[in-house]
Amino acid sequence: MSDATAKKEERRKFQAIRGTRDLLPPETALWNHVEQTAHQVFSTFGFGEIRQPIFEPTELFARAVGGETDIVSKEMYTFKEGTSDFAPNQGRNLSPEVARQMVSSFKNGEIPNTPGNATAVDRIEQTLKEITIAQERLSPETFDSMVEGYNVLLYRLAYLTGQVGEWVSLRPEATASVCRAYIEHNMQQLPQPVKLYYLGPMFRRERPQKGRYRQFYQIGAEILGGTDAPGIDAEVIEMLMTFFDKVSLQGATLYINSIGHNADNCRRGYVEKLKAALEQVKDKLGPDSQRRIDTNPLRVLDSKLESEQAIIATLPRIADHLCDECKTHYAEVKRQLEVRGVLYQENWRLVRGLDYYMRTTFEITAPGLGSQNAVCGGGRYDGLVELLAGPPTKGIGFAIGEDRLILSLQESGKGQAHQGRDIYIAWMGEKAYATAIRAAKDLRKAGYSVELPPLEQKFGKALGQADKLGAKFALILGENEVSEGLWTLKTLSDGTQQKLTESDLLEFLRQQEKVSS
């Protein structure tokens, strides 16, 4: 590197990574307000907060959200714990030498002697014997698939001996983690259902645009265990709408659907019919939808491509294929929403982009967000806990996109929070400074936001500064005020002034608050 280039590098200014951003005051006051409201509303519905790691085993998300989904197949931030160069399925890194080490680690007791590991070691030993012969005799494809299988086993053992790290991912969502925690902490032994909520960052490597970030924030809630009574679905949606109402979100629209359950006479039957119908129109569809006919036909219904809309309108609809139980469940969810006074619209195309859903699905859109207008998504996911090796468990929940909620509030003018100081203390002289410090302490204790300048300023300059900071009052402390024991409080909006004793000050401020609220 030339000297000039090195200098330039040293002077590099750093910026937040694409798709991530800093949230700054005064906007963060609105974030806090929204989060406080979530804490309040959710606790009135009996939910408790769960705080979780932001990274988890990659496999947890692959299994829960689904390997074919965009989230898992394209968007996760995945890395390997530890420093080894091994990678699963990059077989040839794992030499027979490593394999022999694994086998001897197992025999020395360094790898736990579980039935699974014993079988893996057996198969590795067997493969080791065969591999030299196979290389000469088998077709390259057969040989490759054999080596691949053997490497997966080796990788697993290498992980158990701490020679390689586990693959981990930054969480793209939190439902899988909540289910993992439910199982890990034996929550099925608690009174059911268990109601949990969370707030925090999620990570998806999506193309950034308005309302779509690579680090974004969700406020979510999950109900695990107990029954799948439609009253639960309706109540969780009612809670959500109560929350949106409390934060004054305008123009929110709730869409609901039922996608049945994954049995022969319900969704599976429908997916087959859908697939057949899609095959008929395949050449009129774009490449993404064409690919999805095989990998995930339901997702074709999600397509936003203008040219596909007319075709999608003619496809078979799930509502016509629900089994009797799912039909009754869905009808009852709608009735219960009506009983609760929750307005909804049905949307037969609402299938959601994650694999774990069954029966009720819902989404809420809000204005002011452009194409990324879903401010919340959720649904029922009975069976997910079981899929993650837990007991059979009912589940339902939702996640609100907090970034989008804030954007929508700001666009509708509901996003202004007062961020100015309550009181700016303008002081002059050493004696006044000591009084100012005491006043600041007492006012802060009473809950007021106070700015105390660390250096003496002329009163004119101090008042200008108070104005810039959006202060409501300036407390003026000069030599006269201190010696007379009468402080001057100036209301900055109208320029009026009062002389107040120290003990009258708090009472006066309280009265002012009552007048303005």
Ligand code: HAM
């Ligand atoms: P989701 O639909 O993938 O569902 O995400 C929920 C919400 O998170 C979306 O409606 C959107 O507001 C927000 N969101 C998603 N991706 C981004 C992004 N890149 N930038 C900004 N906001 C985004 C889930 O995550 C499920 N875990 C919800 C759930 C909970 N289902 C049952 N329980």
